[in-house]
Amino acid sequence: MKAEGEPLPNGFVGRSPRILQIRNQIAKLAPRRSPVLIQGESGTGKEVAARSLYNAAPRGHFVPIDCGSLVGTMMESELFGHVRGAFTGAHEAKRGLIELANGGTAFFDEIGELPLELQVKLLRVLQEQELRPLGSLHRIKIEVRVIAATNRDLKREVAAGRFREDLFHRLNVVRLTLPPLRERKEDIPLLIERFFERAGGRFSLSHEATQSIMDYDWPGNIRELMNCLERMMSFDSGPLLHFADLPTEVANYARSRSAVGFVSSAAVGGGRSVSVAAPVLAQHGIVPLQELERRAIQHALQHTRGDRTIAAHMLGIGRTTLYRKLKEYQLESGEMQLHN
Numbered sequence: 001m002k003a004e005g006e007p008l009p010n011g012f013v014g015r016s017p018r019i020l021q022i023r024n025q026i027a028k029l030a031p032r033r034s035p036v037l038i039q040g041e042s043g044t045g046k047e048v049a050a051r052s053l054y055n056a057a058p059r060g061h062f063v064p065i066d067c068g069s070l071v072g073t074m075m076e077s078e079l080f081g082h083v084r085g086a087f088t089g090a091h092e093a094k095r096g097l098i099e100l101a102n103g104g105t106a107f108f109d110e111i112g113e114l115p116l117e118l119q120v121k122l123l124r125v126l127q128e129q130e131l132r133p134l135g136s137l138h139r140i141k142i143e144v145r146v147i148a149a150t151n152r153d154l155k156r157e158v159a160a161g162r163f164r165e166d167l168f169h170r171l172n173v174v175r176l177t178l179p180p181l182r183e184r185k186e187d188i189p190l191l192i193e194r195f196f197e198r199a200g201g202r203f204s205l206s207h208e209a210t211q212s213i214m215d216y217d218w219p220g221n222i223r224e225l226m227n228c229l230e231r232m233m234s235f236d237s238g239p240l241l242h243f244a245d246l247p248t249e250v251a252n253y254a255r256s257r258s259a260v261g262f263v264s265s266a267a268v269g270g271g272r273s274v275s276v277a278a279p280v281l282a283q284h285g286i287v288p289l290q291e292l293e294r295r296a297i298q299h300a301l302q303h304t305r306g307d308r309t310i311a312a313h314m315l316g317i318g319r320t321t322l323y324r325k326l327k328e329y330q331l332e333s334g335e336m337q338l339h340n
């Protein structure tokens with residue numbers, strides 16, 4: 001058994017209660033052959049979790065099947081294989097991905113993208129535990145462990161008629177739900193530490209940069225955090241990375257939070273606003289009032305996901321005033337949208 005908080009062999013890092021729970025579930029599920037459905041937002045580590053499930057008790061091969069890229073007429077033969085001459089251009093026989101996973105694990109990534117007609121065929125293979133390659137007269141016995149991942153709400157997809165209910169129930173035997181990074185921010189320092197360790201141990205983050213990273217809500221989750229650190233390192237401005245090295249969206253978020261803190265303190269505190277705002281401003285340097293106003297508007301729009309009526313209400317101004325200011329600060333385009 002691995003010590004708590006230690007990464008699994010392929011680096012499933014985290015020691016928050018929710019991650020520890022998932023690591024326990026993975027350890028228990030790994031030797032079993034029942035299907036597992038992994039759900040989670042983009043970048044939360046669904047593939048890492050699937051590989052951990054396989055690596056903790058490896059049998060046969062781990063075959064990733066990217067359902068989102070299975071397009072066009074070839075997808076059926078990609079999945080199920082074909083014999084020579086099965087269709088025009090089939091000069092050679094080809095084994096399908098499911099057959100390659102025989103005796104091991106087939107990882108159906110983005111299963112929600114699988115077209116309905118292939119969902120039917122996949123269900124049949126899973127139920128009958130055999131498949132017939134295109135053009136073949138013979139059936140092949142199939143014994144695969146199925147892991148499926150999705151960032152969609154499959155129940156909703158079923159309700160909308162985009163995903164077959166029978167396949168959903170077949171896959172949904174055990175479900176692992178990966179939490180978004182913003183709900184387990186306590187893992188961020190460890191993720192950063194492990195990332196820098198892997199990068200050779202030369203880099204570290206200033207206190208202020210770490211704080212901004214902790215504040216940000218990471219819509220792209222761990223993938224976005226890894227990309228952020230990668231980008232910061234690539235500037236090679238020195239082993240200690242500062243606030244100034246942060247990607248714009250992370251820095252802007254931190255600035256807009258302190259700006260909004262200032263603006264709302266000023267609105268509430270009236271004459272006392274200077275004393276409330278001073279420490280905040282001292283931390284980031286003096287910012288022109290117009291800039292603070294621009295950031296406050298931007299932040300409100302981010303918060304309301306672009307709803308101008310609610311944003312205006314939150315800012316304590318009328319909608320017409322907000323429209324005028326949007327024009328004035330050239331915030332009418334995609335700049336105010338969340339970047340996810």
Ligand SMILES: Nc1ncnc2c1ncn2[C@@H]1O[C@H](COP(=O)(O)OP(=O)(O)OP(=O)(O)O)[C@@H](O)[C@H]1O
Nearest residue numbers: 011012013041042043044045046047048222223226
């Ligand atoms: N627990 C973790 N510890 C360390 N690194 C992780 C962890 N989870 C994810 N990562 C890293 O984050 C990135 C995204 O992980 P992964 O590809 O598994 O996410 P995903 O949920 O499949 O994303 P997508 O929905 O975009 O396909 C990878 O670089 C991966 O190495």
Ligand SMILES: [Mg+2]
Nearest residue numbers: 046047109149
């Ligand atoms: Mg993935």
